[in-house]
Amino acid sequence: MKRYSVFAVAREALRQHQGWERAWPNAEPKARYDAIIVGAGGHGLATAYYLGRNHGIRNVAIIEKGWLGGGNTGRNTTIIRSNYLQDPSAAIYEKARSLFETLSQELNYNVMFSPRGVMMLAQTQHEIRGYKRTAMANSLQGVTTEFISPARVKELVPIINLEGPRYPVLGALWQPRGGTARHDAVAWGYARACAAMGMDIIQKCEVTGVSQKDGKVTGISTTRGDIACDKLGIVVAGHSGVMANHAGFRLPIESVALQALVSEPIKPCMDVVVMANTVHGYMSQSDKGEMVIGGGTDGFNNYTQRGSFHHIEETVRALNETFPMISRLKMLRQWGGIVDMTGDRSPIISKTPLGNCFVNCGWGTGGFKAIPGSGWAMAELMAKGEPGPLALEFNMWRFKEGKFIDESVAAGVAH
Amino acid sequence: MLTLTCPYCGVAAEETELTAGGEAHLKRFGPGSSDDDLETYLFLRENPKGVHFERWRHSFGCGKWFLAARDTNTLEVFGTYPAQSKAPPKPIKDAITAKRPGWSWREFK
Numbered sequence: 001m002k003r004y005s006v007f008a009v010a011r012e013a014l015r016q017h018q019g020w021e022r023a024w025p026n027a028e029p030k031a032r033y034d035a036i037i038v039g040a041g042g043h044g045l046a047t048a049y050y051l052g053r054n055h056g057i058r059n060v061a062i063i064e065k066g067w068l069g070g071g072n073t074g075r076n077t078t079i080i081r082s083n084y085l086q087d088p089s090a091a092i093y094e095k096a097r098s099l100f101e102t103l104s105q106e107l108n109y110n111v112m113f114s115p116r117g118v119m120m121l122a123q124t125q126h127e128i129r130g131y132k133r134t135a136m137a138n139s140l141q142g143v144t145t146e147f148i149s150p151a152r153v154k155e156l157v158p159i160i161n162l163e164g165p166r167y168p169v170l171g172a173l174w175q176p177r178g179g180t181a182r183h184d185a186v187a188w189g190y191a192r193a194c195a196a197m198g199m200d201i202i203q204k205c206e207v208t209g210v211s212q213k214d215g216k217v218t219g220i221s222t223t224r225g226d227i228a229c230d231k232l233g234i235v236v237a238g239h240s241g242v243m244a245n246h247a248g249f250r251l252p253i254e255s256v257a258l259q260a261l262v263s264e265p266i267k268p269c270m271d272v273v274v275m276a277n278t279v280h281g282y283m284s285q286s287d288k289g290e291m292v293i294g295g296g297t298d299g300f301n302n303y304t305q306r307g308s309f310h311h312i313e314e315t316v317r318a319l320n321e322t323f324p325m326i327s328r329l330k331m332l333r334q335w336g337g338i339v340d341m342t343g344d345r346s347p348i349i350s351k352t353p354l355g356n357c358f359v360n361c362g363w364g365t366g367g368f369k370a371i372p373g374s375g376w377a378m379a380e381l382m383a384k385g386e387p388g389p390l391a392l393e394f395n396m397w398r399f400k401e402g403k404f405i406d407e408s409v410a411a412g413v414a415h
Numbered sequence: 416m417l418t419l420t421c422p423y424c425g426v427a428a429e430e431t432e433l434t435a436g437g438e439a440h441l442k443r444f445g446p447g448s449s450d451d452d453l454e455t456y457l458f459l460r461e462n463p464k465g466v467h468f469e470r471w472r473h474s475f476g477c478g479k480w481f482l483a484a485r486d487t488n489t490l491e492v493f494g495t496y497p498a499q500s501k502a503p504p505k506p507i508k509d510a511i512t513a514k515r516p517g518w519s520w521r522e523f524k
Contacts, residue, residue, distance in 0.1 A: 310431050
């Protein structure tokens, strides 16, 4: 793999850019791998990358039904933050956020991490108390956040309306090193780094079955033939239930549609990310100038990658009060992704009832921000066969034991 | 937009009139049940890509709970039926079989 650098750009400029090579080859499946990861989204690719980088396991295939990064990795609102209440959540999301800080340099691929700051508005008395508590929990966890006043909110976001009749802004939880990154580039950067380690990225290859012997996984059947493996990692977000069905166990997961939309591009007007959990909306401005708006999930099971129109209407209507200037913006595009929701709204990184088969799912509506940390923890679990400190409490049996990591209560909404 | 016909008042209600209530035909477990049964009842849900049975409430209408058979992959509705049903009535099952031969769901208890 040729390194990207300023010198490479200069060299290629002199020869009409004829010398760039493919970032990763289109691999054909081999008969056997040490480890197979199902799902070439951010989490799957990050898992493969850290398997190679941290644990030296490089005979790895990443199998993808569609195209690389075409699922939720390409369908989110790219927000990165780690201001969670519960300790296990703060640990893994902060690990992810801190890895994002140097990810471009590490992967030699510009993921455009922009730590512009993330603000979560407190619009009810309940939220003020909740966010103050979170800020204190964060300071114990070593995550830098603070509760800021409405005046400071206005200073950071001049376009905001503090005095909305229904949803006044009473303060905010502010994480100055949160931000955004280019979502596709995260997948592409990991894919390129995986390919450089000799891993196979196999696209347009759907898994149709999981074979097992004596309670241990032996391989998978796919639309492009059978492939044997010693270890299997299932990292397929919304289709986790379908894959678990192939492998013969159940997961405490339901799949629903989550939507987002972008406006027409406008001049720079907001250089932080603003989340308003009471009204279920969040907004940031992309580098292209579009206002990127995320909304809520539908209440029913859905695999269609599109959501109900009235959710968009509700989100935009509520954000209109807080940001009056968006009322005359045209919305350009809307899309949906299928998110995997657990009972406590926290992920599952776990061994499964099937030996040598591991699952990483349940990231629900907030998986993008966790990609590096999730991959790090999943790689450790797959390499050692036992969870490390980051994954330990995210096992799939916590529901039976009542050991929830209850972020749905902590955040008040899905997050 | 999803439209379900309420089996009680007969109104073809669109999504904003309705509240989704999750999986239908759950067997309930309470105090004294085993950990496995309680976990299954509280957290493990069918999550099929295809035929699914759900509880819905006609919240902004007659207010009654009812059950619906739906395809989660195409959003097609096969029919609705009263909440007291232990299993989907035959016409609903036939309607599903006509369009999805060989469909399966968990056992109806």
